[in-house]
Amino acid sequence: MILEMESNRMTSDDFGKYIKALRKVRRMNSTKLSKLIGKSSAYISHLENGRYKNPDYETACRILKLLGVSEEEIEPQLRKFHLYTSEYLTSEIENFKTQPIQLKRKACDKIKIDYIKQDDYLDLMSKIQQDAKDIALELKDLNVATKKYLIEILQQQINS
Template identity: 35%
Template sequence: MNINNFGRDIKALRTKKNIGSRELSRLIGKAETYISQLERGLIKKPDYNTAYDIMKHLKFTDDTIEDFLYNFYQIKSPQRMKFDEEEIENWEEKRAVEIEEMLCKKSQNTETNQDHQACKFEADRLNITSKWMIELIQKLDEKNEEIKRELTFNIEKNAQTFESVIENLHSLITSMRKNRENFNFFVGIFKDDLSVLSEESKEKILKAVKEEVRKLNQNKEQI
């Protein structure tokens, strides 16, 4: 038996106990066609409470239903799901510590504070187990490499113009780990696609930024 056979097995049990599909649907508080759809595979996986009610009305005892649903169909009760989540969380935390210790031991003789941060960051990356998260990071890494190539191209072609650009970009990005406000500002600016803005909108944004910087510089001079 497996999850794909749940509906088929329910039909066999129901037929054996001489309970109609419409009757069983009504007993569990569902539409009259629910059990029929479940048995025909139109409903792939009922929630735990529904599955529990079905098994109970098929005369399974309360103390056997939870283990039966999990062992045969991988339908988990809320308590079992919570337990599994805690187990995964505990394992991930333990694994993160182990990886961090392993990486940090290799460089403990020459480690600086910056090295330690890089070590911890790498440990966090290695601890990611979600397939979609790994794929997302790979995708972002590819875009990051493309950004580097474009910046390099512009630096080589417009070194003098890009000198202040790179200096200021470096200042903002390297401050984000310690300064949450700078992090939020950076994310807020680039969360939307600025390339689609009209020339007029871009001019307004540049004007607003320059005005704020001018005010800041004036305040510094007064102090």
């Protein structure tokens, strides 16, 4: 492997730094790499500088391949940056659905810790709370039967 990561868990900002370091080792400019992966000429620069946070998995794979990361190292490296194949995510969701409720709570806590930065988590929770308040305001004038029906629909959506 060209560059060894310092930690097993990195952020999306670290992915941009990692790409930049690999690119410098390969002496490839960001515009050329952007064009090689079929993106706009500024894509790699934006990724390296944190303007683009989460590239799709396939794009990230192409970048690492072009920068000399071996096939067997690509997936483990991308996992360090919380970039996963759709197959991996599907399997994780299926595993999650079959777990008892106590394990689900523990898994949710892990997701909050490992996959979402604290600031992003707090921002997301704030948005969810605001959405809930907005929904409550819109529902306040509806009759009880309609409210119950809408709550049932929401619960079905949450559970599916």
